[in-house]
Each structure stands twice: as C-alpha cells, then as structure tokens.
Amino acid sequence: xxxxxEADNLRETARLVRADVLRMAQRSKSAHTAPALxxxxxxxxxxxxxxxxxxxxPRMEGRDRLVFSKGHGAMxxxxxxxxxxxxxxxxxxxxxxxxxxxxEHPSAGGLPGVEFATGSLGHGLSIAAxxxxxxxxxxxxxxxxxxxxxxxxxxxxxxxAAAFAGARRxxxxxxxxxxxxxxxxxxxxxxxxxxxRVKFFESLNWRVLEADGHSFESLADALSQRGPAVxxxxxxxxxxxxxxxxxxxxxxxxxxxxxxxxxxxEKALKELGA
Amino acid sequence: MRNAFFRALKKLFVEDGDxxxxxxxxxxxxxxxxxxxDPERVINAGIREAxxxxxxxxxxxxxxxxFIYSITPFxxxxxxxxxxxxxxxxxxxxxxxxxxxxxxxxxNGPTHHGVEDLALMRLLPRMSVFCPAGPVEVExxxxxxxxxxxxxxxxxxxxxxxxxxxxxxxxxxxGPQIMVDGTDVNIIATGPxxxxxxxAAAILKEEGISARVVKVTRLKPLDEAALxxxxxxxxxVAAVEEHAGGAALALPVADALLRAxxxxxxxxxxxxxxxxxxxxxxSALMAWAGLDAESIASECGRLVRGS
Numbered sequence: 256x257x258x259x260x261e262a263d264n265l266r267e268t269a270r271l272v273r274a275d276v277l278r279m280a281q282r283s284k285s286a287h288t289a290p291a292l293x294x295x296x297x298x299x300x301x302x303x304x305x306x307x308x309x310x311x312x313p314r315m316e317g318r319d320r321l322v323f324s325k326g327h328g329a330m331x332x333x334x335x336x337x338x339x340x341x342x343x344x345x346x347x348x349x350x351x352x353x354x355x356x357x358x359e360h361p362s363a364g365g366l367p368g369v370e371f372a373t374g375s376l377g378h379g380l381s382i383a384a385x386x387x388x389x390x391x392x393x394x395x396x397x398x399x400x401x402x403x404x405x406x407x408x409x410x411x412x413x414x415x416a417a418a419f420a421g422a423r424r425x426x427x428x429x430x431x432x433x434x435x436x437x438x439x440x441x442x443x444x445x446x447x448x449x450x451x452r453v454k455f456f457e458s459l460n461w462r463v464l465e466a467d468g469h470s471f472e473s474l475a476d477a478l479s480q481r482g483p484a485v486x487x488x489x490x491x492x493x494x495x496x497x498x499x500x501x502x503x504x505x506x507x508x509x510x511x512x513x514x515x516x517x518x519x520x521e522k523a524l525k526e527l528g529a
Numbered sequence: 530m531r532n533a534f535f536r537a538l539k540k541l542f543v544e545d546g547d548x549x550x551x552x553x554x555x556x557x558x559x560x561x562x563x564x565x566x567d568p569e570r571v572i573n574a575g576i577r578e579a580x581x582x583x584x585x586x587x588x589x590x591x592x593x594x595x596f597i598y599s600i601t602p603f604x605x606x607x608x609x610x611x612x613x614x615x616x617x618x619x620x621x622x623x624x625x626x627x628x629x630x631x632x633x634x635x636x637n638g639p640t641h642h643g644v645e646d647l648a649l650m651r652l653l654p655r656m657s658v659f660c661p662a663g664p665v666e667v668e669x670x671x672x673x674x675x676x677x678x679x680x681x682x683x684x685x686x687x688x689x690x691x692x693x694x695x696x697x698x699x700x701x702x703x704g705p706q707i708m709v710d711g712t713d714v715n716i717i718a719t720g721p722x723x724x725x726x727x728x729a730a731a732i733l734k735e736e737g738i739s740a741r742v743v744k745v746t747r748l749k750p751l752d753e754a755a756l757x758x759x760x761x762x763x764x765x766v767a768a769v770e771e772h773a774g775g776a777a778l779a780l781p782v783a784d785a786l787l788r789a790x791x792x793x794x795x796x797x798x799x800x801x802x803x804x805x806x807x808x809x810x811x812s813a814l815m816a817w818a819g820l821d822a823e824s825i826a827s828e829c830g831r832l833v834r835g836s
Contacts, residue, residue: 285636326640351636353813358638363804374640375603376576406554409575438576439554446554446575512557 257475261304265471268338269299273500274529275334275347281520283351285359289498289510291331293435293468294402297493298335300474301400301431310340313367319397320370320386324379325404325433326360332369333357341368377410379403380430384416387425391484398481401430406438409447414459417490421460426486429478433468435497437508456490468493501526530686530721531628533664535559537671538596542566545675547592551585553578553599555628578603582611582625589621594675600634601627601643601684609649612680617653620679624671625650630660630684631720631771632800632818635811639804643684647719648776650682651749657681658749659702660720660770660777663692666746669702687811690721693744702746705759711741714833715760715793716825718769719745719778725815726769728822729829736826738833748777753785765794765832769825771815775799796832798825 257265272295280288302308306319323332330350337344349355356365360374373379383401390397407413420428432452436443443450453463464480467473477491497511498504501523515523535556542548542563550563551572564571570593574581578599585595597604604627605612616623627646634641650658657677659670661684670683693708694700708723709730718726723744730740743759745751760766766786768779775797783795800818807817815821819828 283636351808353807353809355808358808359636360638360640362638362806362808365806372638372640374638375607406576409554409577411577411579440552440557440573441554446573508557 257472262471265299265303268303269296270527270529271338272299272331272334273527274524275337275344276330277501277515277520277523279330279334279347279350281515281517282348284514285330285351286512286514287327287330287359288513288515289504289507290325290404291328292499292501292504293495293497294325294328294433295331295500296469296471297402297431297433297474297495298331300471300478302335302339304471304475305478306400307397310368313341317395317397320399322371322373322379322383322386322399322401323361323369324373324376324383325402325407326373326376328433329359329361332361333366336366336368339368342366376404376407377412380413380416380420383428383430384420384423384425387420387428387488388423390427391425396484398427398429401428403430403432404438405432405434405436405443408432408450408452417456417459417461420488424485425488426482427484429489429491431491431493433495434492435495437497437506437511439511441508452492460487461490462487463490463492466491466493468495469499530661530664530667530690531559531688533667534626534628534671534685537668539563541671542570545594547594549588549593549595551581551595551597553581553603555599578607579611582608583615585623586611586615586619586621589623590619594622594624596624596626598626598628600641601630601646602641605643605646605649613653616680617655620655622674623680624674625680625682626685627682628685629687631722632814633687633811635814636808638808644771644773644800645776646682646684647748647770647772648774651777651781655679656749657747659683659747661685661702661746662700662719662721662723662744663690665692665694666700666702669700673702684720686721691724693724693727704747704752704755706744707741707759708744709740709742711739712761712764713739714764714829715741715743715766716769716829717743717745717760717766717778717782719748720771722769722771722815722820725820725822726825729825732822732826733829736830738830740829745778748781751781751785756782756785757789757791762791763793765796767796767798767825767829767832769798769820771800771820773800774802794832794835796828798828
C-alpha cells in the first residue's frame, strides 16, 4: 500500500516531469508531446518508486533495468532521468540541438541511464527478454522493465518476444503497456480491432494485471506484484490518456505531432500549476 | 517531396480503381483526400511492416496495384525478406515508398535514418529503384510505376526540397542527366544531394575547376551506356549519395567504368561507416557526413589536384 506522503511526492515529481516535457517540446518544436505525457506517470512510478537504481552509478550491477521501447516518448524519459539525478536538469535545454546527446528518440550509449536505443517500434520487448535471460544466468535479483506502446503491439516482433518470454519463464521481466488507445493515425481499436490484451498475454503464459496508468497507488501496487525470477513474466496493462495532464491535449491526436507554441506552453503550465 | 508523392498518387488513385494506398500508421492527414475518394482502397494497416509487405503481394496477385508507405528504414529493412520473396520473387507489381530517405529524419536519430535502402533494393531481382532528386521527379516516378515491369522502390525525401532542373528543362528520371556542364571532374549524384553537388560545382568554379554534375535518378536498371557517354572521359569521377558505403551509386558506377576499361581517379562521397553520435538536424548531419556542398567541393578539388 503506497503511503500517502510518498504518493504526493510522486505526483509532484510527475508535475515537474510534465512541465519539463512541455518546455522541451516548445523550445525545440518537437513532435511527440502527447505520447510523452501519457507515459510520464509510469516512468515516475518506475524511477522514483519501483526500480532499484543509483543515478550516481548508472551501470551498478544489481540495478533494475528499463527498456524504454516506446522510444518516441523520449522527452518524458529524459525528464525523469534528469529529475532522478542521472544528469543535470539544465541538459534538457539541449534537447534536439545540433551536437546534443538528447535526440528525439533515445540513442545508444549517449546518456547515463538510457540502457538501449529505441525508436523503431517493436524492438524493446525482445531486448528486455534477452536482458531477463542474462540476469537469470547471473542469478541476479534485478528485474528488467519494458515500457511498450499499445500501437507498438501491432508489430509482430512484440508477439515473438512475448511468446519467447512466456515460454522461457522470464519472471524477472515486467512489461508496462502505455494503453492510451491512440496511435499515430487513429484509434488503436479502429486500426487493429478491439484486441483483448489481457487474454492475449495470458495466452502466452504471462501473468496480466490491469492498472490505472495515472494513479501512483495503482501503479505501485501492480509493480510490486513480483513473482519468482523463474516464472511467468508480468504484463501490466496501464490505462492511460494520450496527452494526460493538459486538458486541451488529452486524447487528441493532433498533439502527437504538434509542438506547443509559447501560448500553448503558458496555458499548459498554468493548468499544471508549474 | 512527400507532398508531391501524395499529389501524384491522388491523380493515379482517381484514374485507376486498382490502386491501393497502404500505410504503416504514418502520413497523418496526408491521405485524407484519398480516403474521401475511396476509403476501401486506403488502408492504415497499423505498425506492422512485414505483414504489410506480404499482404500487398497477396493483393497484387488479385489485380490490385498497392503502394506501401512508411519511413524508409521501416518499409525496407524491416520487411526485406517479405519484399524479396513475397513481392520480387513473384514479380508482383507493388510500389514500395520510403519517405525521409537518407538522413532526412535528422534529429529523430539512427532508428529513423534510411541509409541502406537503395543498395538493398538494388540487390533484389526484378526491383526497379528510383531516387528522385526533387518534387517533379517524384511525380514522374509515381506516374511511371504502371508502365514498369514488376515491383518498384521509390525513395522520397521529406519536405522543403528544391527543384534542381532549370525552368523549362524536363527532369529525366530514367537516364543520367547533365545538370551542370564541365570538363575537369565528373560529379555523379543521386537524389536531393545532387543539389549540394551542383553547389559544389559553383564553389569549384571559383577555384578554377570546371565540374560536370551528372544526376542519376533510376539506379536500377542503371543505364550504363548513357552514363559512360555522360561523363567527361579520362577525368576523375566522384560519386555522391546520401547513402551508406557508396553502395547505391559509387559502387555500381565504378563497376560500370571498370568493365568499360575506364580507370579514372575515383572518390565515393557517402555516409560514413558509423552512426552519428551527436544529435543533428538534416543539414547538420549532412555536414557530419561530408555531404554538404563545401565538403563535396573539397573532396573533388583533392581528386583533381591529385593530392
């Protein structure tokens, strides 16, 4: 049960992360604001609550790993890492600048805390499965987490990774699906039909939980459901809202693409109280 | 070039009821007019490129002419085997359209850079390969699809590309086309980077070097006879491409020259054999790759001076 004070702290951190995302997007005229906002709370729940990590020692052996498969949400990842202390918050101002280490999708070997380059969808769960295998081989107590988009689940490679993980009993693997119902060109349900993701992953021998992707109580509870390292991997289907936190961006596909103007930023920050 | 593609496709789509547009969840708002005209033939198949390539083969087998579309690496590398076997091996006419070829997706990073596509598509039997240099060439390539045998790959830029041919001059998408005449060095180029090659020729002219710029849009089949005719004989050759390893243009050009018994001093000016470490816009990354006008001019000057 998440103590109230900790939940408050997580909510405050998420507020800061959202403000960072909005500033980054406005300054750089970047796409992908709404996708970053939808996974912000999941990232905060991981980096500030569930994951064993040391920002001063980003490659610490016993650390929990995160594979951020939904690479286009990078602004939220960077903001979380900065707020967690992996690098100075000021570095966020270099997002998308020529010569920066902060690309629009996370790069390989570029930043402390970023484990893998992602951005071509459908890669991360396979990578996470391999990490899980490697951790089992070392008999490590560490977990590997993967954040996967719901649209991303279109890719066949997600099925391949999921089937493998279930078959190989990668109980130290936990996937959180950012289930906001929208992808680049429309509703997931319109493009791929109404997929029952619970049944889908259960059929591949995963343990599946549903969570409110914007409630730290719900996320913390789901993330704490840890089975044996050799056992069923965990899938958390987190109900989220694309653009969460800014009323005029929520569930609005335009904001997948449209960078906030200075006016938009001001309105958004006011809503956030940032 | 992306807008030119959709303009040209719409014309074809309205004229020909067999044309399908299939996207891997990309092109937001760009295909709305196609959708309004005939939603049955517009499919957002989702982020599943291997399935799209295979499915387009099946559709083609039933008489459709599918145009399959995504960002360059996703519609080529991701589903290469499906293109090779399901499409090319069966010789189905499918138009494979890669948007944002080369480094055009700049800040998005290496996951979005399509720098191997032209070589890979060239390696596939029966595939025609086009790397148009500007918007009008894109429209011509799209219009040409129906008259070509078998599958076609067209690499698009993204947006903001200029028209490279002079007003009143018809762009040639099938054979080599002299864009700037000259006598001292041959610069052969494919795609929008031919613009940088032309600017390089202007720089070289100031240095007293007369460069001939030859643009090649259709990379496969390559009109070797016309190419050998287009170059200044005996003068150095630089091949310029927004592609890895010289494998789209430099290697086939060198191959053609060597087999014809021509062994000029040669340079391939292409994306280096490494991933960019630092974020950059398209133009910043082109400079990193040595594909900006100054770098091309410098390399060609070196070729001519023999240093």
